Amino acid sequence: xxxxxxxxxxxxxxxxxxxxxxxxxxxxxxxxxxxxxxxxxxxxxxxxxxxxxxxxxxxxxxxxxxxxxxxxxxxxxxxxxxxxxxxxxxxxxxxxxxxxxxxxxxxxxxxxxxxxxxxxxxxxxxxxxxxxxxxxxxxxxxxxxxxxxxxxxxxxxxxxxxxxxxxxxxxxxxxxxxxxxxxxxxxxxxxxxxxxxxxxxxxxxxxxxxxxxxxxxxxxxxxxxxxxxxxxxxxxxxxx
Ligand code: SAM
Numbered sequence: 001x002x003x004x005x006x007x008x009x010x011x012x013x014x015x016x017x018x019x020x021x022x023x024x025x026x027x028x029x030x031x032x033x034x035x036x037x038x039x040x041x042x043x044x045x046x047x048x049x050x051x052x053x054x055x056x057x058x059x060x061x062x063x064x065x066x067x068x069x070x071x072x073x074x075x076x077x078x079x080x081x082x083x084x085x086x087x088x089x090x091x092x093x094x095x096x097x098x099x100x101x102x103x104x105x106x107x108x109x110x111x112x113x114x115x116x117x118x119x120x121x122x123x124x125x126x127x128x129x130x131x132x133x134x135x136x137x138x139x140x141x142x143x144x145x146x147x148x149x150x151x152x153x154x155x156x157x158x159x160x161x162x163x164x165x166x167x168x169x170x171x172x173x174x175x176x177x178x179x180x181x182x183x184x185x186x187x188x189x190x191x192x193x194x195x196x197x198x199x200x201x202x203x204x205x206x207x208x209x210x211x212x213x214x215x216x217x218x219x220x221x222x223x224x225x226x227x228x229x230x231x232x233x234x235x236x237x238x239x240x
Contacts, residue, residue, distance in 0.1 A: 007113025
């Protein structure tokens, strides 16, 4: 009766692991963030749903759903929990379900697989030895400014999720806070036909994402910014 946390593809169905497929085929209870996306995935992968319970969990009902899923688990039924795409819980719901299962003494088994943050990082060309993930940037300018100011001098690569409509808007703030010369990368539509990586300094990329000649951004975007280098810190302290 474990709770399985199942990573699903970001776009390319070939990224569903054999182990994920096995659990999605067998679990009597399926907890999906979005049941429509789940049905599409199951139909594309030829996974029969008949005779199994497909439940929807999300920010709107996670506490109640956590209790319901724990009841299923306690009565001996395996639960496979998965989000719309990628790794559940990573900028997606599921945390409350995991907590509730652990509190009830139920084993929680992760099935690793696609995650946009790590997928973008490894091909970004930015340092990977240390990185931090910050999910979506706050929508409110004040909160966003405060977070960026806190991150400005961090030495590790910073990873953010952002909607394509908001990328041009936040770019000027990034240039202002991190400086025009900070290396960055915008990864778009990972694992899909239109997968694109824009690599360069924040200033070089500005023309491509936010200037008047910018290419319109569509699909899903992950944004990465190099950490502050020790050379930058040294040149700052030399000037003090
Ligand atoms: N749980 C997911 C994961 O493991 O990456 C993330 C879910 S979060 C709601 C969705 C955000 O992830 C998107 O807005 C985008 O920033 C990023 N993302 C998801 N799929 C992506 C893709 N194919 N290419 C680039 N970024 C992606």
